Amino acid sequence: MKPTxxxxxxxxSPQEVHRQNFIFDTIKKVFEKYGYQPIxxxxxxxxxxxxxxxxxEGDKLLFKVLNNGDFLSKADTDxxxxxxxxxxxxxxxxxxxxxxxxxxxARYVVMHQHEIQFPFKRYQIQPVWRADRPQKGRYQEFYxxxxxxxxxESLMYEAEYVLMIDEVFTRLGLEVEIKIxxxxxxxxxxxxxxxxxxxxxxxxxxxxxxxxxxxxxANELIASEVTQDQIDSLKKMYGSRQLEELKHLIxxxxxxxxxxxxxxxxxxxxxxxxxTQQLTFDPTLARGLSYYTGCIFEVKSKExxxxxxxxxxxxxxxxxxxxxxxxxGVGISFGVARIFDVMQELNRFPEDIDQPIKVLLVALDExxxxxxxxxxxxxxxxxxxxxxxxxxxKLKKQMKYADSSDTPYxxxxxxEEMSQERYLLKHMADGDQWQLSLAExxxxxxxx
RNA sequence: GUGGUUGUAGCUCAGUCGGUUAGAGCACUAGAUUGUGGUUCUAGGGGUCGCGGGUUCGAAUCCCGUCUUCCACCCCA
Numbered sequence: 014m015k016p017t018x019x020x021x022x023x024x025x026s027p028q029e030v031h032r033q034n035f036i037f038d039t040i041k042k043v044f045e046k047y048g049y050q051p052i053x054x055x056x057x058x059x060x061x062x063x064x065x066x067x068x069x070e071g072d073k074l075l076f077k078v079l080n081n082g083d084f085l086s087k088a089d090t091d092x093x094x095x096x097x098x099x100x101x102x103x104x105x106x107x108x109x110x111x112x113x114x115x116x117x118x119a120r121y122v123v124m125h126q127h128e129i130q131f132p133f134k135r136y137q138i139q140p141v142w143r144a145d146r147p148q149k150g151r152y153q154e155f156y157x158x159x160x161x162x163x164x165x166e167s168l169m170y171e172a173e174y175v176l177m178i179d180e181v182f183t184r185l186g187l188e189v190e191i192k193i194x195x196x197x198x199x200x201x202x203x204x205x206x207x208x209x210x211x212x213x214x215x216x217x218x219x220x221x222x223x224x225x226x227x228x229x230x231a232n233e234l235i236a237s238e239v240t241q242d243q244i245d246s247l248k249k250m251y252g253s254r255q256l257e258e259l260k261h262l263i264x265x266x267x268x269x270x271x272x273x274x275x276x277x278x279x280x281x282x283x284x285x286x287x288x289t290q291q292l293t294f295d296p297t298l299a300r301g302l303s304y305y306t307g308c309i310f311e312v313k314s315k316e317x318x319x320x321x322x323x324x325x326x327x328x329x330x331x332x333x334x335x336x337x338x339x340x341x342g343v344g345i346s347f348g349v350a351r352i353f354d355v356m357q358e359l360n361r362f363p364e365d366i367d368q369p370i371k372v373l374l375v376a377l378d379e380x381x382x383x384x385x386x387x388x389x390x391x392x393x394x395x396x397x398x399x400x401x402x403x404x405x406x407k408l409k410k411q412m413k414y415a416d417s418s419d420t421p422y423x424x425x426x427x428x429e430e431m432s433q434e435r436y437l438l439k440h441m442a443d444g445d446q447w448q449l450s451l452a453e454x455x456x457x458x459x460x461x
Numbered sequence: 462g463u464g465g466u467u468g469u470a471g472c473u474c475a476g477u478c479g480g481u482u483a484g485a486g487c488a489c490u491a492g493a494u495u496g497u498g499g500u501u502c503u504a505g506g507g508g509u510c511g512c513g514g515g516u517u518c519g520a521a522u523c524c525c526g527u528c529u530u531c532c533a534c535c536c537c538a
Contacts, residue, residue, distance in 0.1 A: 015509090015511080015512090017511090017528085017529080020528085020529060020530085067537095068536090070462095070535070070536050070537085071536085071537090073462070073536095074536080074537085113538085141538085143536095143537075143538090145535095145536075145537070146462080146463095146535090147529095147530080147531085148530095148531070148532070148533090149531070149532080150538085151536095151537075151538080152538090155538065156538095157538065217535095217536090300537090311538095312538095320537065320538065321537075321538060322538070323538070324537075324538060346538065347538075348537090348538025349538085350538075351538055352538090375496095375497090377496065407495085408495090408496055408497055408498095409494080409496095409497075409498075410498095411497090411498090412497055412498040412499095413498050413499090414498085415498065416498040416499060417498080417499095423497085423498085425496075425497075427496065429496090437496090437497090439497075439498095441498070441499090444497090444498090444499095446497085
């Protein structure tokens with residue numbers, strides 16, 4: 014058979030794993046520095062934990078896991094006869110793959126509420142799955158790195174996430190725009206314009222403003238039965254993207270003012286600190302899953318055309334459906350596959366993260382090979398990543414192996430070297446070589 | 462989920478109007494070179510032309526289906 018992998022998935026070869034780990038480590042270091050604790054949750058959740066949390070679109074993108082055993086005998090035969098896939102799902106699937114890390118976290122918080130000190134700050138680095146149609150930078154399986162703080166309404170956390178985002182992308186050597194908005198502002202705008210019932214349609218349309226312009230937005234809104242007057246009014250609201258001006262325009266909407274005040278407070282927290290990346294208040298930003306209620310975040314690359322590399326926001330009541338009302342949380346989620354693709358395209362990975370094997374031992378005959386096995390052990394004892402070619406093959410073949418696997422050093426061991434206990438150490442890149450004792454070699458190759 | 466696009470050697474790609482045994486570069490293997498990789502030269506191995514069906518005397522080439530890739534929507538990290 015011809016081997017393939019499912020669509021939207023990818024293999025990671027050694028170099029790619031090293032590079033992905035570099036991203037994980039960078040994010041993890043920042044998370045831990047800010048006092049976040051790691052947790053992990055199962056790849057599968059019960060379907061009713063996941064359903065209804067991401068909107069209708071999200072539900073469609075959930076991977077369902079077929080029940081074990083003779084699931085068809087328990088299937089809803091009416092739905093089956095009608096060829097009604099959606100109706101059939103309940104009776105043949107009770108589990109699904111996690112779609113994000115936030116909803117499983119909310120479930121975790123409720124289940125473990127008695128062992129948790131609130132506010133609880135946790136981070137989580139695990140893959141998630143979405144049955145989306147793949148595109149560049151869009152996969153069906155990808156890692157998310159989430160940090161969330163739950164059990165506090167303080168806007169300090171929003172400010173803290175801006176700092177964490179700024180630090181992570183700066184450490185990765187990327188140039189990004191951090192966008193921030195607030196769902197309450199969007200609600201306030203909808204209210205002011207007179208379309209509070211059409212807020213979702215409005216945000217979805219306005220989110221595309223930069224892409225399709227006002228004509229495109231207007232067309233979409235007219236399709237949602239928004240009047241021309243209301244569109245004009247909306248256009249006026251978005252005439253300026255300045256917070257002060259918006260506050261004035263939104264003045265009659267209590268929730269809108271609240272949203273503006275929240276953004277303002279976040280900016281006050283940040284006012285005495287300097288950011289490396291660009292932070293923008295963007296009232297067109299809709300973003301986020303349906304559970305967001307307050308501030309929302311997004312990060313876009315300023316260097317590469319690709320979807321957002323981070324999303325996040327505040328969810329006032331996500332734990333309520335699991336039986337724990339009144340607990341507010343806020344968090345961010347780094348999309349590692351996209352960050353990886355951006356760094357790959359821009360060639361931003363440091364060079365020294367790709368070299369696990371430092372030296373290849375090359376033995377010239379069977380006796381030397383056995384002897385070299387002891388040398389190998391000595392190197393390992395001294396924490397030097399080393400590899401002995403598995404047989405005393407032709408020198409050319411062994412050298413070529415070292416060369417094409419990018420091993421920086423080779424040690425040659427022949428009968429002469431063996432008897433003198435001084436070995437030939439060669440640096441592959443520039444061709445320099447020295448006759449050295451094992452102790453000298455260890456000294457030279459030892460990690461600092 | 463909707464519309465389009467792509468698939469030929471391990472990789473990147475040629476392949477005319479449907480016509481004989483499907484090619485190139487790189488990579489790989491061996492030798493030139495019995496203690497030195499990269500450069501060079503010589504020789505060699507490697508292909509169900511994504512998969513299934515159809516049209517035809519004859520299909521990599523045309524048609525249908527399907528899978529995959531990428532793109533635009535939708536939505537998202």
